[in-house]
Amino acid sequence: MVGSTFLIVVIFSEICIRMKTMALAPERLTGMNPCISKQTCHECIQTPHCAWCAAPNFNEKRCFLPNINTKIFATCPEEYTWNPDNVFSMVRHRNLTKGGYIATSGNNSGSLSSSLPTSESSSWSTSSFSSAGRQEAIQIWPQEVNLKLRINEAHRMSFSYSQAEDYPVDLYYLMDLSKSMEDDKQKLSDLGQLLVESMSKITSNFRLGFGSFVDKVVMPYVNTMPKSLIEPCDGCAAPYGYKNVMRLSTDTSAFASLVSNASVSGNLDAPEGGFDAIMQAIVCRREIGWREKARRLLVFSTDAGFHYAGDGKLGGIIRPNDGICHLDHTGLYTHSSEQDYPSISQINLKVKQNAINIIWAVTEEQISVYKRLTKHVEGSFAGKLSNDSSNIVELIREQYDKISSSVEMKDTASSAIKVRYLSNCLNDGPPVETSKCDGLKVGTKVEFIAEIEVTSCPDNRTEWKQKFDIYPVGINETLTVNLEMLCDCECEHDGSMYEPNSPECNGVGTLKCGVCECYDGFFGKRCECSPHQEITGFDKNFLSCRPDNTSLVDCSGRGTCACGQCECEERENSEEVSAFHYSI
Structure with a gap:
């Protein structure tokens, strides 16, 4: 009798655990896949690694992880997929030079010859200053870069510093x-x-x-x-x-x-x-x-x-x-x-x-x-x-x-940008996090890595393009970074996928990137809903599709909210049935 009771208790406990696991599974899934809960294109691309499908009448989740949600990725046409990459390019990248005096000829005795390679310039005679010109020292490389960055996706950029000889x-x-x-x-x-x-x-x-x-x-x-x-x-x-x-x-x-x-x-x-x-x-x-x-x-x-x-x-x-x-x-x-x-x-x-x-x-x-x-x-x-x-x-x-004999890197980046420095200085082995190297000599080249990350999009759109400098302390030379933050999608502005008063939105919303942005007083997938008199407003309809006010996902991530009710997605296998039934 005791054994039977124990068995019943074990089975009941197992059933409860499974029910709880199933109830939490959608929330756990959204934690693993942060793209699911994003409702607009700009929210989507501000989430690391997420892509957005702007195709019309698209029935799958529009914000998805291309490497995981392969079905969505394959279904969405390439021309409607928004998945911007970080883009890096160099604007000015003159080679490092040691400076000092180099020989010149003709009427150009006072001109600079900074275009000569370092190895070539070092072989020129410096015995006679009357027949020599001073070569401009270049101690940091490159000097200017362009960078397009998604939010919270760090980009690593290499740059070099070398102390010039005979520096003024x-x-x-x-x-x-x-x-x-x-x-x-x-x-x-x-x-x-x-x-x-x-x-x-x-x-x-x-x-x-x-x-x-x-x-x-x-x-x-x-x-x-x-x-x-x-x-x-x-x-x-x-x-x-x-x-x-x-x-x-x-x-x-x-x-x-x-x-x-x-x-x-x-x-x-x-x-x-x-x-x-x-x-x-x-x-x-x-x-x-x-x-x-x-x-x-x-x-x-x-x-x-x-x-x-x-x-x-x-x-x-x-x-x-x-x-x-x-x-x-x-x-x-x-x-x-x-x-x-x-x-x-x-x-x-x-x-x-x-x-x-x-x-x-x-x-x-x-x-x-x-x-x-x-x-x-x-x-x-x-x-x-x-x-x-x-x-x-x-x-x-x-x-x-x-x-x-020391170099320390600093920057003028704003609070929305995080810059982390790595270098192995003059040592062997992998780079470690540091912005300062000691024990340098003339001509010693030190490699640095700047890990640049945009932590948030500023509220002011004009601040999505910023310029900041990375510089060695005490040296009037800089690496200028022209940074463009990728905070929204082109299809959210005037263009082929932007349509005010769109029929797709029942004429009371703007179609942006395949989804409706409803005007005040309307909501729903196609702006087909409006609050009833007995309902206090949009929030109550919206939250009715969620198990409680702590959840951020509609319909447990398995459906869409339409006028306060969940429209569940169909199972891929129509013959599949749930072993347990539960209600939220």
Whole structure:
């Protein structure tokens, strides 16, 4: 008796499990096949790997997986099948070149010869600059590509970086000339020629510039008593915010004398107005003399901290920093007392936009603060300055070696685009996820892979075409990506498969890609339904074709909803019957 009871319980349990499995099977199927629930062409192609059939009077599921739903794929005519692929093409792809000098002839001695292959250009003589022309360095390949992408279908694109030889260097020395830096100024003047010689070993195309800063000439930063505004300390010059003393120039011999003749000044509080100076030194490109194709170094030398956005309120200055150049004909910053200090994020933005590497050359008391700052200012490095700046040449050379032996890739993609970087750098083996490679030398080529994915279609249709740059930090060269997002279908717009007031839709809807888009107040496969008075609206009719409000699929994925009722699909095998009957 016990055995019989046990057998009955087992059989009943098996029946319940099977019924539950059958009830959940359609929902589980739609989870495996995400195409089934898509009702429009644009919803369909925004789902990875799904294709849409726009054929008229098509009785099968219109959104399907071509590799799985082979019957639908075979039934839908090719001209009505919408299944766009990701499309990649290169627009500009000039070969990588090492740069440097190459021989020229005739009247073209000053022209560039960047079209020569790298192997050929390296064999040309560089002994006589008078009979040579500078070859443009190309360090990233390709330079511009076009890309059409479906949503959530990533595309992998290869690109290369190679550090050029004899690459031009612009070095702008920005120095704190408050009273405490007086001995540092003299040491920099003494070491000026040594700095030039050291940088000349790195590149034959070197330019040097110099600027100085103190702080805003208002209380509480500077003593505004009339006497103090003339001479804030013994032997000091009148206080000022920032001044461009020497624009970038090949006349490096003038550097030492200009530094030596620059006067120190004085202020009251400990932090200085260095951020004002950095902002002006970056954005005043013409006044400073920054070149388009050069490694741009800004050496920031100080023994103090810095004021940043918000500190200006202490002096009654509430206007935010506008990030615009405000230098007069003498190189003096004219808006020092009119607008606030820049924020760290503003400095970082301008550094990125202008491809500048900042070297924070600061004393031991400040090194920890500026090392933390390097995490917030892209491509910046911090080095410890001796008390009298006697190690400045070694520090700059050491930091330059760190900068030039490393490459880090960044991009300007919007929030709708995800870019992931992979590379094996200089190692053997498969690529790993990284955007940075170290230990590079001149001529070393590094291969990167950018995996680009559109995560969502922006609501604004004009944003379906975007342009963004992939760039090596601190180098003014980019790989431009012209991206077109495949967010909808051509047949959803004016054309042969677009028909307003279509008879197929009973004249109250637009036929798009083979399906009806009903006007307000109508619904159904052919817009044949309208809500009855006792029914509150479309949603109730729509949900009546679903087992509960958590389901996203009409008729369990085995039929279509018509005026609030399921029209079930016929079985492929008409003789097949269900072993169990259940109701939802």
